[in-house]
Amino acid sequence: MQLVVARIGRAHGIKGEVTVEVRTDEPELRLGPGAVLATEPASTGPLTVETGRVHSGRLLLRFAGVGDRTGAEALRNTLLIAEVDPQDMPEDPDEYYDHQLMDLDVVLTDGTEIGRITEITHLPSQDLFIVERPDGTEVMIPFVEEIVTEIDLVEQRAVIDPPPGLIDDNAVVAAGSEDDEGAGTGPGGAGKGESS
Numbered sequence: 001m002q003l004v005v006a007r008i009g010r011a012h013g014i015k016g017e018v019t020v021e022v023r024t025d026e027p028e029l030r031l032g033p034g035a036v037l038a039t040e041p042a043s044t045g046p047l048t049v050e051t052g053r054v055h056s057g058r059l060l061l062r063f064a065g066v067g068d069r070t071g072a073e074a075l076r077n078t079l080l081i082a083e084v085d086p087q088d089m090p091e092d093p094d095e096y097y098d099h100q101l102m103d104l105d106v107v108l109t110d111g112t113e114i115g116r117i118t119e120i121t122h123l124p125s126q127d128l129f130i131v132e133r134p135d136g137t138e139v140m141i142p143f144v145e146e147i148v149t150e151i152d153l154v155e156q157r158a159v160i161d162p163p164p165g166l167i168d169d170n171a172v173v174a175a176g177s178e179d180d181e182g183a184g185t186g187p188g189g190a191g192k193g194e195s196s
Contacts, residue, residue, distance in 0.1 A: 006080040011072035040079040
């Protein structure tokens with residue numbers, strides 16, 4: 001199975017380094033020196049990671065055969081894709097790969113349907129589920145244990161206990177009626193994922 005593990009950003013400096021937007025919880029494994037990655041568009045790859053380092057909180061990579069700023073800039077917005085065994089699971093049982101979470105139904109603790117996960121956004125502080133509601137609107141749900149109380153891969157659903165105002169005015173009543181002490185106690189927990 002192929003998973004998107006990063007997106008190349010701007011060139012950094014004049015020696016071929018690029019910034020990357022990491023989309024994996026295992027950058028040292030997926031983006032380490034020697035890693036060979038497919039690309040989208042395919043015409044720019046495959047790319048072999050030559051060096052990697054963190055600078056001002058951003059990962060910088062240099063690829064074999066890319067030695068100057070012009071070559072680095074030509075890679076901008078390229079997606080980096082790793083081949084992953086679909087049976088692989090993260091070592092932490094409370095973590096999930098993005099492909100496991102995509103298309104899960106999102107429901108409140110009382111079973112009220114909220115929508116379906118259509119995207120997962122990885123931010124420095126936390127991950128966000130982008131959930132498409134039945135009416136076509138989207139809502140962002142922080143992927144934190146206090147809100148996402150259970151991930152049930154067998155039933156293909158994520159159970160949430162949102163704070164008042166997170167979903168909308170209609171859901172505030174339903175969420176506010178829940179026992180607040182129960183938040184975050186679900187067995188599934190929450191964790192970061194890897195992009196699919």
